[in-house]
Amino acid sequence: MSLERVLACLDANLDQSVERLKDLIRIPSISTDPAYADACRKAAQWLADDLSGLGFSASLRDTPGHPMVVAHHDGAGPDAPHVLFYGHYDVQPVDPLELWTSDPFEATVVTGPDGSRRITGRGSADDKGQLMTFVEACRAFIAETGTLPCRVTIFLEGEEESGSPSLIPFLDAHRDELAADIALVCDTNMWDRDTPAIATGLRGLVGEEVIIHAASMDLHSGYYGGAAANPIHVLARILADLHDADGRVTLPGFYDGVAELPDEVRNLWNALDFSEADFLGTAGLSVPAGEKGRSVLEQVWARPTAEVNGIEGGYTGKGFKTVIAAQARAKVSFRLVFDQDPAAVRASFRAFVTERLPADCRVEFHEHGGSGAIQLPFDSPVLATARQALGDEWPKPAVMIGMGGSIPVVGEFKRRLGVSSLLIGFGLGDDRIHSPNEKYEMTSFHKGQRSWARLLDLMGRQGA
Ligand code: BES
Numbered sequence: 001m002s003l004e005r006v007l008a009c010l011d012a013n014l015d016q017s018v019e020r021l022k023d024l025i026r027i028p029s030i031s032t033d034p035a036y037a038d039a040c041r042k043a044a045q046w047l048a049d050d051l052s053g054l055g056f057s058a059s060l061r062d063t064p065g066h067p068m069v070v071a072h073h074d075g076a077g078p079d080a081p082h083v084l085f086y087g088h089y090d091v092q093p094v095d096p097l098e099l100w101t102s103d104p105f106e107a108t109v110v111t112g113p114d115g116s117r118r119i120t121g122r123g124s125a126d127d128k129g130q131l132m133t134f135v136e137a138c139r140a141f142i143a144e145t146g147t148l149p150c151r152v153t154i155f156l157e158g159e160e161e162s163g164s165p166s167l168i169p170f171l172d173a174h175r176d177e178l179a180a181d182i183a184l185v186c187d188t189n190m191w192d193r194d195t196p197a198i199a200t201g202l203r204g205l206v207g208e209e210v211i212i213h214a215a216s217m218d219l220h221s222g223y224y225g226g227a228a229a230n231p232i233h234v235l236a237r238i239l240a241d242l243h244d245a246d247g248r249v250t251l252p253g254f255y256d257g258v259a260e261l262p263d264e265v266r267n268l269w270n271a272l273d274f275s276e277a278d279f280l281g282t283a284g285l286s287v288p289a290g291e292k293g294r295s296v297l298e299q300v301w302a303r304p305t306a307e308v309n310g311i312e313g314g315y316t317g318k319g320f321k322t323v324i325a326a327q328a329r330a331k332v333s334f335r336l337v338f339d340q341d342p343a344a345v346r347a348s349f350r351a352f353v354t355e356r357l358p359a360d361c362r363v364e365f366h367e368h369g370g371s372g373a374i375q376l377p378f379d380s381p382v383l384a385t386a387r388q389a390l391g392d393e394w395p396k397p398a399v400m401i402g403m404g405g406s407i408p409v410v411g412e413f414k415r416r417l418g419v420s421s422l423l424i425g426f427g428l429g430d431d432r433i434h435s436p437n438e439k440y441e442m443t444s445f446h447k448g449q450r451s452w453a454r455l456l457d458l459m460g461r462q463g464a
Helices: 002-012 014-025 034-053 128-145 167-173 231-240 263-270 276-282 296-301 342-355 381-393 408-417 442-462
Strands: 057-061 068-073 082-088 109-111 117-120 151-157 182-185 197-199 204-213 305-313 327-336 362-371 399-401 421-424 439-441
Touching: 002 014, 002 128, 002 442, 014 034, 014 117, 014 128, 014 442, 034 057, 034 068, 034 128, 034 151, 082 128, 082 408, 117 442, 128 151, 128 442, 167 408, 182 408, 182 442, 197 381, 204 231, 204 342, 231 305, 231 327, 263 296, 263 399, 276 296, 327 342, 342 362, 362 408, 381 421, 381 442, 408 421, 439 442
Parallel strands: 082 151, 082 182, 182 421, 197 399
Antiparallel strands: 057 068, 068 151, 109 117, 117 439, 197 421, 204 327, 204 362, 305 327
């Protein structure tokens, strides 16, 4: 049977696939820093060349930012299901560099404290290692059978880590070319080392920067103190007002569109082997700090939040300076659930701040992206297919989980292309994505490849 040969091919070629991943990690494709623009193009070209070598018609597509990679393979022919695979080849910056125990762009295979083998380096998990699991599955299929069981379009972005500015215009301009029966997105985690997971929900995100201005210059805090408006005080009070004593967000209308968790979902989550103490303990915490009366899983997967991500103003350098700053600023993000409307949340926040401004203060806002929450159906046939494929590969059956983070492309696939997504990833909670010493487990890389091979095979036989 050809699947067995494909799986054996993946096993036999694991070392070569690791070398390929190391080559890709070596290219420092940091999208947010213009100094690495050439490296981003190089990573895109590396992928297009690799896919062309497999028989895909692959090319780079220029955008105002970093190029997209689009590759097509006709697979078993026009009647075969058509899948659209999405991943991103760009990575996060590496600072603080001194905390890395090896060069972030010189990938190595090391043994972790628990004896597991792992691949280190920036992007090893997010998302180069993850996207290469799919490419390797395609490589083995083509090597063993001469083709793929599905028609496959691979779409790789180079701006995911910097807000995807070119994504929406690109999707609109290539709607027909990217059309497919289902999108496969590999940018999420497993439940634990033995248990694969399919994410059926993602939170949305609204990003806002708020700057409060008062005096026309920084002032002596003795000469003016007591008489002058202090924008840091004003900002701090407004930000503190965003939550009430029970941890609920106080913006008018904020909970419009927020439903209670359906019982079937609550039961699924209750059945997961989850320890609040371990989850918080991993981060050095012990007491859930969010909305009262909600479990931790509900807090991170099914409840909306307001978080201050950064705050700045006045003198924060060495020593001391007696000053009343002319301005104070904060970056605030809202995670959204169910049917919350990003535009309404942004408008409510802006009104909330503006109404609280005292005399002599003015406010400036800057928008940093907005996307609604995603809920994928629990009963689609493709979900059952995916659970079967994952269950055949891993020691434990696949679970369906929520996800507190956001992947805006998923909503745009649905909205602009009419394509639903299947979110399957092989990352682990301790992969240190976005942090120093990022790693990807060898089991994630190897069994991830085998999982995609099984899913492509099943979809080819059962449909997508
Ligand atoms: N891969 C992450 C999402 C993720 C986080 C998956 C943790 C699994 C575990 C994704 O690349 C990400 O970080 N998304 C951003 C999106 C934002 C910048 C628009 C997020 O959620 O903050």
